[in-house]
Amino acid sequence: MSSSPAHALHPKEHEAPKVAAEPPPAAAAVREPATVAIIARWYRLNKGRLRAALIGAVSLVAFLVVWHLLTKYRVVFFVRFTNVPSPLDVYNSSTKAMRDPKFLMHVLLSCRRIIFGFALASLIAVPLGLIMGRFKLIHEVVFPVSEVLRPIPAIAWVPMAIMLWPTNEQSIVFITFLGSFFPILVNTLHGMALVDPVLVRAARCLGARETSIFREVYFPASLPHIFTGLTVGMGVAWVSLIAAEMISGQYGIGYFTWEAYSLVQYADIALGMIAIGVLGLTSSLLIRSAGRLAMPWGRT
Amino acid sequence: MSVIEATAAAGRIEVKNFALSYETIDGSVAAVTDTQIYVKPGEFVSIVGxxxxxxxxxxxxxxxxxxxxxxxxxxxxxxVKSPSAERGMVFQQYSLFPWKTVRENVEFGLKMRGMDRSRRERAARTLLGLAGLEAFEKHYPDRLSGGMKQRVGIVRALATGPKVLLLDEPFGALDAQTRVIMQQILTNMWQRLKISVLFVTHDIDEAIFLSDRVYCMTARPGSIKAEIPIPLERPRQQSMMMSSEFLALRRGLMSLIREESLKAMGGEISDQGLQGLNINLHGQSLADVL
Known part of the structure; x- marks a missing residue:
């Protein structure tokens, strides 16, 4: 959404429902045409978004209906839906789980691992990327090592992590950290490489010295790419976390999902999957709104 | 205003026996050779080529x-050994900081100098007022038109009270109408601040209209081919561009630059060839117009 149309829309968005909600007493005859005009205009301006929301809702309902039918008739057509839980089963088990402190503990533990692993990765990868982008020697020293380690998927680190760290919890956080570290580092480096040299020159002939240029030019100029890195890093952090929990965990939403399979609680498998999806979506929305707060000049 | 008034009367630029070459794999390539130029305090000098x-x-x-x-x-x-706020610079690509509002952009040089927030805010407001931009102080640059951006660029460069202002084809990316207005604004500011200006452009009309003197450079490797004083009186009006004095200066500069452009193109097109074409444009032959 570009910023200028949004500005134009806001007052109307607030106005339309207010006016419509007012009881139409004596003045109704005078006011009504204006109200209708405002609603009509609001509709015209938001047609595209309304359409998208409507189609989106229809498509989600259709997805649930197809899922329901496939499980109801236990369809077997290459893929076997024999044991797949129906949407209603999942709904029932989710209402039960919401009241179950054990399920909430699984969720909270996974969130805690993500927060620690991701925060640690951001706190190291962003400054490292900024410094590597600015100081050639550090780039020359660190980059080859990072390029060798980067293609190794975080999950491949599981055995090594278990050896390295004294507790299971630490090794899982370490896997999460590794998953998000490289996307953040690579995007920060990319952002630094793309800083417009003319802006650096402009700052220099306005009297800026090294540290000021770093703070006032390089850092804000790289921010959009840093946030891209954080978004990607958050996604990979969840992937790595769930895999690590399935392999070596005792708690966590990944462990919950795997345990449900072992215990033949099929509805809980889908519940675990949906919970992971919701958590992933929420965390990426959080990062996106943090990005919007940090970059008020941006168009997105 | 008070920030910038103190700077007048200084700002003499001198470039002596200047040469600059780049190292490439084939050896060094001369970009500029044997060049002398100067700008007197408060003078407006253009370089064309x-x-x-x-x-x-x-x-x-x-x-x-x-x-x-x-x-x-x-x-x-x-x-001159490194960039400094004493030499304000305006770039063709505006080069405003996109993450700073218009006022923050203008304040930048003062902030770098360590001026406290309220004083630099006041100074920036005054300067923006002079450029007719006070209504836009809280806007981010991407909401501004090209002409407005470049006005901010000029004001930003002037905010620290530099002795000289350097402009690198500042109006090259603007449309013709905006360019004329910007030339007027620049002239006004220059006359008010009595600052020395060194202005690079490829637009001959612009150079004549704005300058006290114009240096014409040769094709690469560049050096000074001619120095042309512009005796047109000030204040200058747009209508002067039709005067015979202006047109004579223009014709002189045109022919100097044409020679060099042809050299730069490897002399593929000969002057005779062009004259031989003899196409009529509004009663003038193409060769005359060129």
């Missing part, structure tokens, strides 16, 4: 971004 002649290179050396291979650049007798 065919594209690639090194006029921007020369300007960047005066700004302190490039080191001369030979010779030296001085401002008020002091050798």
């Amino acid at each position: 065919p594209s690639g002649c090194g006029k921007s290179t020369l300007l960047n050396a005066v700004a302190g971004f490039l080191k001369p291979t030979a010779g030296m650049v001085t401002v008020d007798g002091e050798e």
Whole structure:
């Protein structure tokens, strides 16, 4: 959404429902045409978004209906839906789980691992990327090592992590950290490489010295790419976390999902999957709104 | 206003025995050779020349971004070694900081100098007022038109009270109407601040209209081919561009630059060839118009 149309829309968005909600007493005859005009205009301006929301809702309902039918008739057509839980089963088990402190503990533990692993990765990868982008020697020293380690998927680190760290919890956080570290580092480096040299020159002939240029030019100029890195890093952090929990965990939403399979609680498998999806979506929305707060000049 | 008034009466630029060459795999390539120019305090001087002649290179050396291979650049007798806020610069690509509002952009130089927030805010407001931009102080640059952006660029460069203002084809990206207005604004500011200006352009009309003197450069490797005083009286009006005096200056500069442009193109098109074409444009032959 570009910023200028949004500005134009806001007052109307607030106005339309207010006016419509007012009881139409004596003045109704005078006011009504204006109200209708405002609603009509609001509709015209938001047609595209309304359409998208409507189609989106229809498509989600259709997805649930197809899922329901496939499980109801236990369809077997290459893929076997024999044991797949129906949407209603999942709904029932989710209402039960919401009241179950054990399920909430699984969720909270996974969130805690993500927060620690991701925060640690951001706190190291962003400054490292900024410094590597600015100081050639550090780039020359660190980059080859990072390029060798980067293609190794975080999950491949599981055995090594278990050896390295004294507790299971630490090794899982370490896997999460590794998953998000490289996307953040690579995007920060990319952002630094793309800083417009003319802006650096402009700052220099306005009297800026090294540290000021770093703070006032390089850092804000790289921010959009840093946030891209954080978004990607958050996604990979969840992937790595769930895999690590399935392999070596005792708690966590990944462990919950795997345990449900072992215990033949099929509805809980889908519940675990949906919970992971919701958590992933929420965390990426959080990062996106943090990005919007940090970059008020941006168009997105 | 008070921030900038103190700067008048200084700002003599001198470029002596200047040469600058780049190292490439095939050896060194001369961009500018054997060049002398000067700008007197408060003078408006333009450099014109065919594209690639090194006029921007020369300007960047005066700004302190490039080191001369030979010779030296001085401002008020002091050798230029690195960029400084004493030499304000305006770029063709505006180069405003997109993450700063218009006012924050203008404040930047003052902030770098350590001026406290309220004082620099006041100074920035005053300057923006002079440029007719006070209504836009809280806007981010991407909401502004090209002409407004460049006005901010000029105001930002002037905010620190520099002795000289260097402009590198500042209006090259603007449409013709906006360019005329910007030229007027620049002239007004220059006359008010009595600052020395070194202006690089490829637009001959612009150079004549704005300047006290114009240097014409040769094709690469660039050097000064001619120095043309512009005796047109001030204040200058747009209508003067039709005067016979202006047109004579224009014709002179045109022919100088045409020679160099043809050289730069490897002399593929001969002058005779062009004259032989003899196409009529509004009663003038193509060769005359060119």
